[in-house]
Amino acid sequence: MRTASAALALAAAIAFCAAGQTLPLGKPIPGMTPAAPRELTLHNADFEAPMREGASCPSGWSCIMHAASDSFRFFYDEAHPAAGKRSGCLESVGREPWGKLVQAHRVGDSVRGKRVRFSALVKLEDVTGNGAGLIMRADGGSGNELAYRFEPKAGSAGWHPVSAELDIPAGTYVLELGLALKGKGRACVDEVRFEVR
Numbered sequence: 001m002r003t004a005s006a007a008l009a010l011a012a013a014i015a016f017c018a019a020g021q022t023l024p025l026g027k028p029i030p031g032m033t034p035a036a037p038r039e040l041t042l043h044n045a046d047f048e049a050p051m052r053e054g055a056s057c058p059s060g061w062s063c064i065m066h067a068a069s070d071s072f073r074f075f076y077d078e079a080h081p082a083a084g085k086r087s088g089c090l091e092s093v094g095r096e097p098w099g100k101l102v103q104a105h106r107v108g109d110s111v112r113g114k115r116v117r118f119s120a121l122v123k124l125e126d127v128t129g130n131g132a133g134l135i136m137r138a139d140g141g142s143g144n145e146l147a148y149r150f151e152p153k154a155g156s157a158g159w160h161p162v163s164a165e166l167d168i169p170a171g172t173y174v175l176e177l178g179l180a181l182k183g184k185g186r187a188c189v190d191e192v193r194f195e196v197r
Helices: 001-017
Strands: 061-067 072-077 087-091 099-106 115-138 144-150 154-167 175-182 186-197
Touching: 061 072, 072 099, 087 099, 087 175, 144 154, 175 186
Parallel strands: none
Antiparallel strands: 061 099, 072 087, 087 186, 099 175, 115 144, 115 154, 115 175, 115 186
């Protein structure tokens, strides 16, 4: 039964796109009942999942940078992880101003209208410019930013706990969480946690 329903949903999506229609972010496809978002669960929060073959981004994460795609390097640090076998890192290697290692999650009523806490262990190496730190961004159904939290720090610092809290607006559809670097240097993250307060 579930397989048949999934097939019908896929067929509806294909037909909708074939008709020249676009799918606005956060809007259901006509004729489909959207699945309710489950409790937000981070992927590969401890960075222990091995890198996928041919990939240049830690498993379960998205590696994003401003414009030129060769301006930041994303990798696992297996030599000096905070815990376990490896940690996730990003490093500026080009001219572009920022890069980020993030996850984007569709959220429901378990998160909307609540205060959330995002925490991790972070390490900085020769970070300049605005700095590096945990980032949280709540977006509405059209991709518009509703709330944002980023408190970067520059310099060098060994593994240390960092946390940030954010009030999630009721109209939030997608919550982005991760580590951002705005400037030069290297930043690493491990043992990531997400809580609804």
